[in-house]
Amino acid sequence: MLDLGVVPHILTLLEQHVDEGDVSVQHAGLSALRNLAIPATNKVRMLEDGVTERIKSLLRSDMPPVQFKLLGTLRMMADGHEEAALVLGRDAVLLARVMEWCEAKDHAGVRGESSRLLAALIRHSRSAEVVHAVAKADGVRHLISMATSEHVIMQNEALVSLAIAFAIDIESMKEAFRDSVLLTMLKEMLEDPLGAIEVKFSALGLICSLANSSVMKEELHSVNMKESLSKLTEHSNSKLASQAISILASLGDSS
Template sequence: ADVGDGKPTASRACVKAPLWLLAFSAQHRYPILPVSKTTAYLDFRYNSIRLVSLSLSLSLSDVIKLQLVDAGLVECLLEVVAQTVDSDREEDVAQLKTASDLMVLLLLGDESMQKLFEGGKGSVFQRVLSWVPSNNHQLQLAGALAIANFARNDGNCIHMVDTGIVQKLLELLDRHVEEGNVTVQHAALSALRNLAIPVVNKSKMLLAGVSDVVLKFLKSEMPPVQFKLLGTLRMLIDTQADAAEQLGTKAKLVERLVEWCEAKDHAGVMGESNRLLSALIRHSKSKDVVRTVIQGGGVKHLVTMATSEHMIMQNEALVALGLIAALNLDCAEQDFVGANLVQVLHKLLTDEHSAPEIKYNSMILICSVMGSEPLHKEVQSLAFIDVVSSLRSDENKTVAHQASLTEQRLTAQS
């Protein structure tokens, strides 16, 4: 289960079946079996060992995945599922799991995935969708993972949202709020996150109540679920001001985000919490959201985020901090001082490795905090005028221009 590594990502990740299927592939090389609908090797109903062998091979090559799809492997797998789904026999349960896991593995290849999608009208795609409302947890899991993997380009995502798949996922999640099957929760949230990436899908998914259902999992103590719910909410509110304001004024959500911002044992959860906290401010530009974040203790985490090794996270933090300073400097003043904001900005501006965006937004923020007496004094004590003056000759024209403006501002208020 994916809990993230703290690195910001904007792409749709392939969502893999349980990792035991891949764990041996780096250590063993299994022969690729010739596949056809009449091949004796593919007596899947009674030869699960061959299925496992194939599953290990599938992890190695997208070309192999496509060849196996072309050869009819999918139909064989669907037959295994149909014959074993109602059985309680241990052997059948194992075969059902292996067959459905293999289906998900086949979808990790872009070409094989698109071939099976068939514009959203493919029989295989429809069969896999029917697994989501199943009472079998393994099929629920495989169905949700399959949707997440089909949702790897905008066209597929838009089609699936327009044909009501979101509602199926929400109903599945509702069934697991109390049951608490972590793997199903994680898979369904992964699918929703991917579906929320296209701009045209965001408002539709918000109207469908996605954020309300996702918020039910705030109480989860499982990092994989936490990571995916944070990513889903962040994708949903991107460019959606009303939704960002609605969520950003929920004190319980902000308190939970602040708690997860300190989850040092789970870098992915910590990173996504910071990014969502910033996104709530950036996309809402709301005084009420800023007040909620300040009262919830979020400012210090955004200052820390500005020191991230990832430029995109630094920039998101600086923009959010700039909005806080512009909208409610008086309330944020004490938190800015306590978090050593001015010292952080000084370090960013004197670091030769800082990106132009970081330098630009750091200077904007310096100007924004000059209305605070204690912050103003810190700016003066660190000789910011000298630092900014040196940036007037920066090779980036935008940075150089902002340095000139900032120097004028600092000189006028010195």
């Protein structure tokens, strides 16, 4: 289908229906693009076909089903594709619209997909520019909120993206960090007896990133993170216990 040039035709169809508001056409077109973007080799071709640029005309849509599909399509484009994640993650207009959708009061699906896109842009670009752009757009608080999701997959995506962001550009992250309940949340995750193992691993990864900064290390001490880590050193999962021991040792260096 890509060889036949179907992508530009779908994009043209979508652009024609942005203002006419035929939701079914937009929904179908975005579903097709999302599915076409799943194979890694297709992402390169679709980027060359201008998908990430042309699809942004749909940012004007005020229809939640279209917004939801658009966010999912953009996330699939960024998934495993550094260049696409860079292009999208540095786009101030896109980020501003995503911030609006992160607060969509009447559509939990749009809120969730917006936060997942932010996390994906950081995870797949691993770029200081993207971290800075997301922080500047006030996206960090949405990632922190996403880390408290009831869905384990979303918690993990948020925690991993935050760990990458702090490791890459801690200066951009500091301001949002000060206004958050991130450390309290991380303590609760580590100490929750019913918490998923993978969430605890991701939380430890973020704590490890924080511990590499002298300023953040002091913050970790201020909430007595060592106590929570100590409890984990006897966890039945040996890998989890081992990681907790390792982070405890690095925290001990400053005391």
